[in-house]
Amino acid sequence: MDLTGIIPSLSVWKWGRKDGSASPRPTVHGRRCRPAIIHRLIRLIFLPLAVIGCTADSLVLPANHEPIDPAGARRHMIRVAGRAVECWIARSPGAAGREPEAFVLFFIGKGDRVDRLIMSVANGWGRWPVELWGMNYPGSGGSTGPPKLAQVTPDALVAYDALRQVAGPRPIFVQGGSFGSVAALSVAARRPVAGLVLQNPPPLRQLIMGHYGWWNLWLVAGAVATHLPRDLDSLDNAAHSAAPAIFILSGADKVIPPRYHRLVVNAYAGPKRVIEMPGARHNDPLTREAAQRLAEDMTWLWRASGPL
Numbered sequence: 001m002d003l004t005g006i007i008p009s010l011s012v013w014k015w016g017r018k019d020g021s022a023s024p025r026p027t028v029h030g031r032r033c034r035p036a037i038i039h040r041l042i043r044l045i046f047l048p049l050a051v052i053g054c055t056a057d058s059l060v061l062p063a064n065h066e067p068i069d070p071a072g073a074r075r076h077m078i079r080v081a082g083r084a085v086e087c088w089i090a091r092s093p094g095a096a097g098r099e100p101e102a103f104v105l106f107f108i109g110k111g112d113r114v115d116r117l118i119m120s121v122a123n124g125w126g127r128w129p130v131e132l133w134g135m136n137y138p139g140s141g142g143s144t145g146p147p148k149l150a151q152v153t154p155d156a157l158v159a160y161d162a163l164r165q166v167a168g169p170r171p172i173f174v175q176g177g178s179f180g181s182v183a184a185l186s187v188a189a190r191r192p193v194a195g196l197v198l199q200n201p202p203p204l205r206q207l208i209m210g211h212y213g214w215w216n217l218w219l220v221a222g223a224v225a226t227h228l229p230r231d232l233d234s235l236d237n238a239a240h241s242a243a244p245a246i247f248i249l250s251g252a253d254k255v256i257p258p259r260y261h262r263l264v265v266n267a268y269a270g271p272k273r274v275i276e277m278p279g280a281r282h283n284d285p286l287t288r289e290a291a292q293r294l295a296e297d298m299t300w301l302w303r304a305s306g307p308l
Contacts, residue, residue: 057227060179060204061147062111064140070115073122076133077142078162085155086142087162088118088134092125100131102171102194102305103163105187107156107180108134113141121175126295128302130173135159135183153186153231160191171195171305177248178202178256178282181264182232189237194305196245200282201264202256203234210260238267244304245270246297248290251278271304273297 070088078085091100106121108114114134122132138155139145163172171194176184181201188196205228230236245268249261265274275293277286286294 057146057148060110060149061137061139061152063145063147064111064113066113068113068115068141071119073115073118073134075115075142076162078158080158083138084142084144085138085158086136087159088115088136090118090122090132090134092122092128092130092132094125094127095129095131098129100170101129102173102302103167104130104132104173104175105156105160105163105184105193106132106134107174107176107183108136109176109178109180115141125298128298132175133159133163137183149227149232150229152183153190153229156183156187157190160187164191173197173301173305182234185234185237185241185264186231188243189240193241193243195243195301196241197248197301198245198264199248200250200253200256200261201234201247202260203263203267204228204232206235206263207256207260234264235267238264239269241268242270244301245272246275246294246301247272248275248286248294249277250280250282250284251276252280253282255282273300 073088073090076087076089078087095101104125106114106118108117114136118132118134121134122130125132135156136143137147138151139147143155160172172192173195174184174187174193175197176182177199179202181198182204184196184198185201187193208228247261247265247268249258249265251258253261265272275290275297277284277290280287280290
């Protein structure tokens, strides 16, 4: 990002009196304020803007191409407009040796890969006979890049539409944690889904400005928030989602503080159930109590969605 015209060159800064004569340079706490020091301070504030190019892409979607063992999951590539969208497919224990009665479109969290977790997520569906499809974000795994947030919703809809061709009339759920819930809500607001399972959902713009803005005087945060695609606005998407949803919330989350989870939950328009884990941090596993509650709520979600 070219900062010319935004930050005046300190070499031409002048202080003067009305008669045109030079006045003493300003002081801070009685000491002379040196231009070099001011220059360093301004660079400290503004250089991050140049580094990130005033976009959130590199912060939220870092490239990730490391080799990963998919642990038995099956790879499926979707080609669209000269690009590749990589999905990984796995089945729950309940769908072993039989046709699935429903499908799940799963979205991974920030910086991770779906091929790392798809099997464990499928196992988490237990007795419910479902087939899971998980999508890697643009620029991650086998999904071609560059990693752009503006491409997340289009790729997610491509994955949904490809899954719909396989599912036919059978229900499709969407599931995601952390940033994955942002993609899941974007799909739910634009396609018919049977239900949602979301964990620690962030409203990105509000989180970046409210929780991460103070240390950079809201300059970097403001630039990042400005460049977030509107289709990833979780509050707006939640307000346009009517399917039943289960929210799992970690009460000691330091990455996405609980008050931000609540913004999404409160904005959600459809029927919902909320599972609280008061002492859990962002990446902590389910507590025993939460797992029991989830099993009960999954029965509610399954019955509400239509499959019997």
